[in-house]
Amino acid sequence: MEFLVATAIGMLTATGVYLLLRARSFPVVLGLALLSYAVNVFLFAAGRLAVDLPPVIRAGRDYTDPLPQALVLTAIVISFGMTAVVVVMAARAYVESGSDRVDDEAGGTGDGGGR
Amino acid sequence: MITHEIVLPIVLPAVIAAVIALTMRRDIALARTASLASAVALLLLGIALVSLASDGSVRTYALGGWPAPFGIVLVLDRLSALMLLLTAVLAVAVLLYAVNGWDTRGRHFHALLQFQLMGLNGAFLTGDFFNLFVFFEVLLIASYGLMAHGGGARRVAAGVRYVVVNLAASALFLFAVGLLYAVTGTLNMADLAVKVPEVAAADQALLRSGALLLLLVFAVKGALVPLHFWLPDAYVNAPAPVAALFAVLTKVGAYAIIRLFTLAFGEGAGDAAWLAAPWLMPAAMLTLLLGMFGVLAARRLAAMVSFAVLGSMGTLLIAVALFTPPALSAGLYYLLHSTLAAGALFLVADLVAERRAGHGDALVAAPVFAQSGLLGALFVLGAIAMAGLPPMSGFIGKLLILDAARDAFNRNWIWSLMLSTSLLAIIGFARGGSSLFWKSASFPGRLDARQPMRAALTITAAALLLAANAALVVFAGPVTRYLDATAAQLFAPSDYIDAVLGAEGGNE
Numbered sequence: 041m042e043f044l045v046a047t048a049i050g051m052l053t054a055t056g057v058y059l060l061l062r063a064r065s066f067p068v069v070l071g072l073a074l075l076s077y078a079v080n081v082f083l084f085a086a087g088r089l090a091v092d093l094p095p096v097i098r099a100g101r102d103y104t105d106p107l108p109q110a111l112v113l114t115a116i117v118i119s120f121g122m123t124a125v126v127v128v129m130a131a132r133a134y135v136e137s138g139s140d141r142v143d144d145e146a147g148g149t150g151d152g153g154g155r
Numbered sequence: 156m157i158t159h160e161i162v163l164p165i166v167l168p169a170v171i172a173a174v175i176a177l178t179m180r181r182d183i184a185l186a187r188t189a190s191l192a193s194a195v196a197l198l199l200l201g202i203a204l205v206s207l208a209s210d211g212s213v214r215t216y217a218l219g220g221w222p223a224p225f226g227i228v229l230v231l232d233r234l235s236a237l238m239l240l241l242t243a244v245l246a247v248a249v250l251l252y253a254v255n256g257w258d259t260r261g262r263h264f265h266a267l268l269q270f271q272l273m274g275l276n277g278a279f280l281t282g283d284f285f286n287l288f289v290f291f292e293v294l295l296i297a298s299y300g301l302m303a304h305g306g307g308a309r310r311v312a313a314g315v316r317y318v319v320v321n322l323a324a325s326a327l328f329l330f331a332v333g334l335l336y337a338v339t340g341t342l343n344m345a346d347l348a349v350k351v352p353e354v355a356a357a358d359q360a361l362l363r364s365g366a367l368l369l370l371l372v373f374a375v376k377g378a379l380v381p382l383h384f385w386l387p388d389a390y391v392n393a394p395a396p397v398a399a400l401f402a403v404l405t406k407v408g409a410y411a412i413i414r415l416f417t418l419a420f421g422e423g424a425g426d427a428a429w430l431a432a433p434w435l436m437p438a439a440m441l442t443l444l445l446g447m448f449g450v451l452a453a454r455r456l457a458a459m460v461s462f463a464v465l466g467s468m469g470t471l472l473i474a475v476a477l478f479t480p481p482a483l484s485a486g487l488y489y490l491l492h493s494t495l496a497a498g499a500l501f502l503v504a505d506l507v508a509e510r511r512a513g514h515g516d517a518l519v520a521a522p523v524f525a526q527s528g529l530l531g532a533l534f535v536l537g538a539i540a541m542a543g544l545p546p547m548s549g550f551i552g553k554l555l556i557l558d559a560a561r562d563a564f565n566r567n568w569i570w571s572l573m574l575s576t577s578l579l580a581i582i583g584f585a586r587g588g589s590s591l592f593w594k595s596a597s598f599p600g601r602l603d604a605r606q607p608m609r610a611a612l613t614i615t616a617a618a619l620l621l622a623a624n625a626a627l628v629v630f631a632g633p634v635t636r637y638l639d640a641t642a643a644q645l646f647a648p649s650d651y652i653d654a655v656l657g658a659e660g661g662n663e
Contacts, residue, residue, distance in 0.1 A: 086333035136308035
């Protein structure tokens with residue numbers, strides 16, 4: 041199971057980074073989403089992998105570490121919100137500039153011209 | 156005795172932001188009043204907290220009454236009190252500037268600004284890494300909104316780049332947090348300081364990767380070379396008052412580096428002690444060099460100031476990377492100075508751009524504009540401060556850093572680099588100032604030289620930041636005494652650890 045989880049995290053991260061480097065808004069948003077999935081699984085694994093154990097501490101019973109689950113929950117909520125923000129801003133940038141490039145190419149450098 | 160004032164810098168702007176967003180959407184006058192009142196209250200609170208922290212004790216506030224390693228804890232020591240005060244000073248000036256019209260160019264300016272203050276204050280106060288992440292996200296999501304405030308294709312495109320870079324950094328932050336938790340079983344900073352020396356040799360590699368990943372994340376926030384590329388783009392395109400507020404945003408990265416690497420990976424960290432020093436120093440030197448070359452090459456005033464911010468981060472982190480108490484004290488002085496000076500210069504750049512219709516803040520000669528003498532004076536003061544010439548505070552800051560580097564093994568490098576880049580900055584600012592103010596004076600014709608309406612408030616805002624900068628010189632004695640004590644406190648983390656971990660029900 042460790043091997044599977046590690047592979048999954050690796051694959052998600054690699055795909056996410058690749059998509060980020062495509063520098064067009066839709067792949068970048070997808071890449072960020074995949075990256076945050078990878079992070080979430082990684083956080084989950086940080087509390088040691090366990091099968092069929094509740095994240096509730098009770099005397100005399102086995103349990104799995106509840107803290108990573110709380111962290112993942114927070115991280116999911118935050119990354120969901122952030123994805124929404126980046127989608128809105130990317131759509132706005134596309135509408136205003138007519139280009140979906142995230143890097144400098146279309147917008148020009150920040151140095152010339154007025155504001 | 157209950158000391159609820161520790162949690163107030165977070166609660167107050169959060170409440171005000173919600174109230175503004177919900178009830179004052181259509182009444183800009185009311186929103187301005189509430190926002191300014193909140194910033195002034197934060198300023199008074201900052202002064203109170205600094206005087207509270209100046210007795211040297213570390214105060215904690217356990218949220219919900221849960222004891223420290225398990226619950227969320229806020230910690231007030233000298234450093235965090237100082238950062239709160241600095242943020243509040245900047246916020247008041249920025250708001251004074253923004254109420255003159257910037258805040259009506261988009262929606263929800265004041266609510267976003269208050270949320271940003273909440274995130275900043277939270278990041279300075281929090282005592283564990285996951286909450287540091289959460290407050291980072293709060294301040295970032297507000298800064299995304301502020302960054303795109305007012306719209307325009309160029310600004311929104313720069314905003315998207317800024318968001319993407321920061322989201323990637325957030326993912327790295329979570330990876331680092333996960334690694335640290337997997338190895339030590341805690342995320343509380345004080346608890347981490349206790350657990351780090353006990354980490355088994357087999358886990359050292361994981362621990363180091365976690366700590367260095369965190370350094371990487373904070374380096375992105377602090378715009379350290381080679382992770383600086385987003386800063387000029389974002390700061391030049393951001394609305395001027397927002398760029399001035401962002402001057403403290405890079406300092407959050409520096410604050411987090413100082414906190415993490417003196418507390419958890421400092422003297423007592425066993426094998427992992429001073430983990431960051433060999434990485435931080437060369438990166439900081441390169442940042443300084445690149446920043447000052449940028450000042451020389453900039454073609455717009457705002458770009459020039461952005462690169463000066465980059466250079467000042469380099470100077471600041473050179474002092475931090477020495478990891479000695481005198482150097483850290485000098486670095487903190489420089490942090491205060493450079494934040495105020497950069498904020499003032501961003502405001503001056505916008506004042507100039509506003510008065511030069513058709514030319515903006517491009518560094519070319521153009522017909523004389525209204526109030527060019529007054530703005531020229533403000534610019535000269537800011538530029539002198541930024542470049543590190545007497546009598547402004549940059550001179551004292553750089554002098555303190557040079558003095559603190561006296562015993563460092565790479566002293567010659569540091570001295571020659573800092574002195575030569577100061578020269579670059581002087582040349583750059585002199586060139587910019589002379590084409591903006593002197594050459595323009597002999598340029599034929601005049602731009603529409605009517606006195607802009609209601610300009611008093613905006614000029615007051617810029618002058619306020621310069622006055623605060625000058626106050627750093629006048630009160631250099633007490634300020635450096637406070638900073639020396641701050642550095643001493645940071646290098647003796649046992650007080651901090653005792654205060655946090657021995658604080659069962661500490662706020663009851």
